[in-house]
Amino acid sequence: MTNLYKSVPIRSSEITPKQVYLSRRDFMKAATVAASAALLAACAPSAADEIQNAKPVPTSNATDELGDKVNTYDDITNYNNYYEFSTDKQAVAALAKDFKTSPWTVEVGGLVKSPKTFGIEDLLKLLPQEERIYRLRCVEAWSMVIPWEGFTLASLLNMVEPTSDAKYVRFETVFRPEEMIGQKSPFYPWPYQEGLRLDEAMNDLTLLATGMYGEPNVAQNGAPIRLVVPWKYGFKSIKSIVKIELVAEEPDTLWKSIASNEYGFYANVNPAVDHPRWSQSTERRIGEIGRRASLPFNGYGEQVASLYDGMDLRVNY
Amino acid sequence: MKKFPYTPLQIAIHIYAWSALILLIFDAVSGNLSANPIQDLEQRTGRHAITLLVLSLLCTPLNTLFKWSEPLKRRRALGLYAFMYATIHVVIFADLDYGLAWSRLIQEVIQKPRLVVGFIAFTLLIPLAITSFDIWKKRLGKNWKRLHQISYLIAPLVVLHYLWSKKGDVLSLQGEVVKPLIYGLIIAIFLIIRIPPIRKALVSFSTRMLALLPGKSTA
Numbered sequence: 001m002t003n004l005y006k007s008v009p010i011r012s013s014e015i016t017p018k019q020v021y022l023s024r025r026d027f028m029k030a031a032t033v034a035a036s037a038a039l040l041a042a043c044a045p046s047a048a049d050e051i052q053n054a055k056p057v058p059t060s061n062a063t064d065e066l067g068d069k070v071n072t073y074d075d076i077t078n079y080n081n082y083y084e085f086s087t088d089k090q091a092v093a094a095l096a097k098d099f100k101t102s103p104w105t106v107e108v109g110g111l112v113k114s115p116k117t118f119g120i121e122d123l124l125k126l127l128p129q130e131e132r133i134y135r136l137r138c139v140e141a142w143s144m145v146i147p148w149e150g151f152t153l154a155s156l157l158n159m160v161e162p163t164s165d166a167k168y169v170r171f172e173t174v175f176r177p178e179e180m181i182g183q184k185s186p187f188y189p190w191p192y193q194e195g196l197r198l199d200e201a202m203n204d205l206t207l208l209a210t211g212m213y214g215e216p217n218v219a220q221n222g223a224p225i226r227l228v229v230p231w232k233y234g235f236k237s238i239k240s241i242v243k244i245e246l247v248a249e250e251p252d253t254l255w256k257s258i259a260s261n262e263y264g265f266y267a268n269v270n271p272a273v274d275h276p277r278w279s280q281s282t283e284r285r286i287g288e289i290g291r292r293a294s295l296p297f298n299g300y301g302e303q304v305a306s307l308y309d310g311m312d313l314r315v316n317y
Numbered sequence: 318m319k320k321f322p323y324t325p326l327q328i329a330i331h332i333y334a335w336s337a338l339i340l341l342i343f344d345a346v347s348g349n350l351s352a353n354p355i356q357d358l359e360q361r362t363g364r365h366a367i368t369l370l371v372l373s374l375l376c377t378p379l380n381t382l383f384k385w386s387e388p389l390k391r392r393r394a395l396g397l398y399a400f401m402y403a404t405i406h407v408v409i410f411a412d413l414d415y416g417l418a419w420s421r422l423i424q425e426v427i428q429k430p431r432l433v434v435g436f437i438a439f440t441l442l443i444p445l446a447i448t449s450f451d452i453w454k455k456r457l458g459k460n461w462k463r464l465h466q467i468s469y470l471i472a473p474l475v476v477l478h479y480l481w482s483k484k485g486d487v488l489s490l491q492g493e494v495v496k497p498l499i500y501g502l503i504i505a506i507f508l509i510i511r512i513p514p515i516r517k518a519l520v521s522f523s524t525r526m527l528a529l530l531p532g533k534s535t536a
Binding site for chain 2: 071074075078079087089090139140142187188189255257258259262263274277278279282284286287289290291
């Protein structure tokens with residue numbers, strides 16, 4: 001009986017040399033990549049070395065504060081408005097899969113006392129990440145509930161200390177037409193730029209998201225770092241940010257420069273003010289059939305309505 | 318042996334029209350309609366309707382330019398298939414999308430220019446579909462042709478409906494304007510070819526060109 005369990009000495013010649021098992025791992029990695037390519041085409045991390053940690057698609061039963069369930073990881077990562085890659089929402093995931101999000105720096109400057117360029121890893125270390133479950137309402141009248149991870153924009157801006165002249169914040173997306181083929185289109189004034197008034201930027205809801213569903217952001221969702229302003233139409237939530245600039249004047253924004261009569265600087269979700277060509281009074285929650293009523297400020301009025309006291313939101317749409 | 322009664326062109330038209338519908342149903346049943354399935358259905362049926370409409374307008378130019386007369390006999394099928402997809406498109410919009418909430422629907426349709434033009438285009442297609450049968454052709458005589466020339470109006474309206482559903486500005490050529498403009502350009506060309514002096518010039522030009530082709534008899 002016992003000799004069954006007796007340890008057998010292993011001759012050193014039988015031990016697999018390190019180079020061989022390493023290359024076996026590479027082989028396995030490659031095999032995993034190939035095998036999972038079909039399954040994970042959309043949610044696969046861009047770098048192959050992350051594939052070996054491939055986890056099952058994350059799921060969640062979490063809800064937002066109104067009791068609506070978060071959308072599936074699959075929907076969030078396969079239905080993307082990201083014109084830098086494609087105007088076809090379903091084509092973005094595949095086109096974005098080779099987008100390089102590392103190394104990545106974010107330059108924070110302009111009217112600040114201590115301008116600084118942060119590596120994305122520094123930001124993850126310096127600022128604690130928290131989960132925020134937010135509704136995202138697209139100007140095209142569809143919406144999702146998304147569990148983001150990130151830190152408040154205010155916490156970053158406080159580190160660089162805006163001067164008293166700073167009244168607005170301007171954001172810019174990376175410009176890499178070789179990787180982002182949509183940026184070769186002459187029909188858009190690239191790079192994407194967006195802006196917030198300083199008080200909007202400092203509001204506690206305004207998030208810089210670095211992750212989603214407990215995972216680092218994937219390229220099609222704006223990796224590695226993107227803005228999330230949940231009370232405004234989705235196009236305000238600029239993706240893949242490389243530059244944040246404090247400025248004195250209202251900055252230009254991409255959609256406003258394309259059609260200022262349709263896409264204003266404020267772009268607060270407002271069911272009472274229609275898009276000139278379609279109604280904003282209802283929306284389709286992805287995953288649901290039919291339509292539901294849209295909420296003023298996307299349901300975040302309690303936290304943000306006071307920012308616009310005395311303003312005519314029909315004029316400042 | 319009886320001769321096979323269908324021409325390749327006829328077969329191609331029927332296969333296109335029905336396979337697109339089968340694919341649509343298949344994707345709907347198997348859950349392959351994107352995360353926003355109703356919008357996907359609306360956009361796909363809309364694209365098929367506009368494509369078939371454009372093809373129906375191509376028939377006359379093919380005859381004018383190449384003396385190929387068979388397409389003239391296929392206009393009815395193309396037009397009716399365009400109407401079929403337009404109908405599915407409208408039914409999905411009214412039923413699946415708006416849950417037949419008529420007051421909201423009507424309010425929406427009268428307020429939004431893109432829906433106004435879409436609705437007019439669809440309404441104008443109805444009499445054309447009804448009168449597309451031979452009995453009506455006989456009964457209406459000369460007026461049948463006049464009636465069916467409404468399609469010259471319907472096509473631009475449909476392009477406008479498509480253009481206005483996209484985010485962009487056509488005057489400054491900014492935003493998502495490329496595809497609607499391509500459809501618009503094609504339709505413009507097909508309509509320009511029909512303008513009598515232009516058609517005459519094209520006919521005489523193509524007659525001379527075709528005469529140069531060896532062994533080609535012009536029917």
